[in-house]
Amino acid sequence: xxxxxxxxxxxxxxxxxxxxxxxxxxxxxxxxxxxxxxxxxxxxxxxxxxxxxxxxxxxxxxxxxxxxxxxxxxxxxxxxxxxxxxxxxxxxxxxxxxxxxxxxxxxxxxxxxxxxxxxxxxxxxxxxxxxxxxxxxxxxxxxxxxxxxxxxxxxxxxxxxxxxxxxxxxxxxxxxxxxxxxxxxxxxxxxxxxxxxxxxxxxxxxxxxxxxxxxxxxxxxxxxxxxxxxxxxxxxxxxxxxxxxxxxxxxxxxxxxxxxxxxxxxxxxxxxxxxxxxxxxxxxxxxxxxxxxxxxxxxxxxxxxxxxxxxxxxxxxxxxxxxxxxxxxxxxxxxxxxxxxxxxxxxxxxxxxxxxxxxxxxxxxxxxxxxxxxxxxxxxxxxxxxxxxxxxxxxxxxxxxxxx
Numbered sequence: 576x577x578x579x580x581x582x583x584x585x586x587x588x589x590x591x592x593x594x595x596x597x598x599x600x601x602x603x604x605x606x607x608x609x610x611x612x613x614x615x616x617x618x619x620x621x622x623x624x625x626x627x628x629x630x631x632x633x634x635x636x637x638x639x640x641x642x643x644x645x646x647x648x649x650x651x652x653x654x655x656x657x658x659x660x661x662x663x664x665x666x667x668x669x670x671x672x673x674x675x676x677x678x679x680x681x682x683x684x685x686x687x688x689x690x691x692x693x694x695x696x697x698x699x700x701x702x703x704x705x706x707x708x709x710x711x712x713x714x715x716x717x718x719x720x721x722x723x724x725x726x727x728x729x730x731x732x733x734x735x736x737x738x739x740x741x742x743x744x745x746x747x748x749x750x751x752x753x754x755x756x757x758x759x760x761x762x763x764x765x766x767x768x769x770x771x772x773x774x775x776x777x778x779x780x781x782x783x784x785x786x787x788x789x790x791x792x793x794x795x796x797x798x799x800x801x802x803x804x805x806x807x808x809x810x811x812x813x814x815x816x817x818x819x820x821x822x823x824x825x826x827x828x829x830x831x832x833x834x835x836x837x838x839x840x841x842x843x844x845x846x847x848x849x850x851x852x853x854x855x856x857x858x859x860x861x862x863x864x865x866x867x868x869x870x871x872x873x874x875x876x877x878x879x880x881x882x883x884x885x886x887x888x889x890x891x892x893x894x895x896x897x898x899x900x901x902x903x904x905x906x907x908x909x910x911x912x913x914x915x916x917x918x919x920x921x922x923x924x925x926x927x928x929x930x931x932x933x934x935x936x937x938x939x940x941x942x943x944x945x946x947x948x949x950x951x952x953x954x955x956x957x958x959x960x961x962x963x964x965x966x967x968x969x970x971x972x973x974x975x976x977x978x979x
Contacts, residue, residue: 598778603717603725605774607732609669609710612767614736616680617703618848619760621822622744622841623684623753625830630753633689635952639944642823644693646938648700649707650930656708657926665713665922666775670768672706677764684753707933712925713780715917720781726914727858727907734855734906737822738848745841804916804924806973810871811912811932813966814905817878817959819936821847821885824943825898828886828952835891843898850899854906861907867915868970870907875967878904879960886956901959908966935962 628638659668679702682695714729740760747756822844830840854874862870878901885897909932916928939959946955 601774602778605771606713607729608771609673610729610732611736612764613706614733615740616676616760616764618737618740619744620680622741624823625827626753627683631687631689631692635944636948637689639941641689641693643941644696645700648697649704650934652701652705653708653926653930656705657922660709660712660922665709665780668709669713670772670775672702672709673768675702676706677761681757681761684757708926708929711913711929712922715925716780724859724862726910727855730910731852731855734848734851738845738852741841741845741848745838748837748841800919804919804927807912807916808928808931810966810969811909811928812935813962814908815932815936816939816962817905819939820943820959823940832952833891843895846895847898847902850902851906854903858907867911871970872967874904874908875963878963882960886953
């Protein structure tokens, strides 16, 4: 298998080649919009978690259990979405999940107990999980066709959407109730899906010539390839755990432990997302310069150092700096891991790595909640640094992509 930045697959030659590039450009733009929308909606939800926690009267541990609803819904649909993508196509599944995600984001603000919150988060998590597998599968197809390691650019759009969603959430937190805020986000999501969805529906996913004959069949993997997919899924889990922890608990740490104002607390995740965006925008150049292994190791070590500062600093500004450094470190690890799994096994590989990866993002917050009750929230957040170090170690020991 070639390295992520040296994919061998190419556009089919022959007549019509001159029209392929504009079509691919439109597909890339539309897919980028869906990644940004996903981050925007998810961030809009997470910055209102402190208000919804107060609304439901949940403790840290019961809130963690309620957040497990997102995990359960997402993991179930992630296991199913690979098959749905093979049957109906990556693009239609992405559009349908975009609609469902936009509608389901209104539900958490209508709840007044931790149990009800957990139940509606099952629906939100199902839409979120399905959309992430489908759009990542579509991105893997496009990366293979373009023959450049542009996967980080899609995830940069997710982070940019998250930064905008968190920033707007911080601005309106004091003036809009969670119900009104999330209803507005739902309308924005539906409008964006209506604008970008038809592009995906009109254009089928590009299939490189080498895979055109067996595009409809799941790839058969030998034992080594299966272990490699699993390994990259675990790397994705280790880093996504940190992203989920900061998304769901970063604002609460700033507000509760460091007594920051609501707007500053919400800005913590926005700063983290901004750093991830910057890191992912430079991800293609970084992969071409450093290669897969050094990118993974450097990113994991940087994230660990940043999270130790962010979790243990006694005042607000060093904590914000730590969040930013963590974002830079984590930026390209998840895209590399998911892209590599997709390169090996198509939608099934993306589904496997995404299930593990987003499982880490979604199971992390409940784990942080329990650890916060048993010890303290700052102590619980240091587990992000431990898993970032684990990701660096696994990345160092991963089979060289150029020889896999």
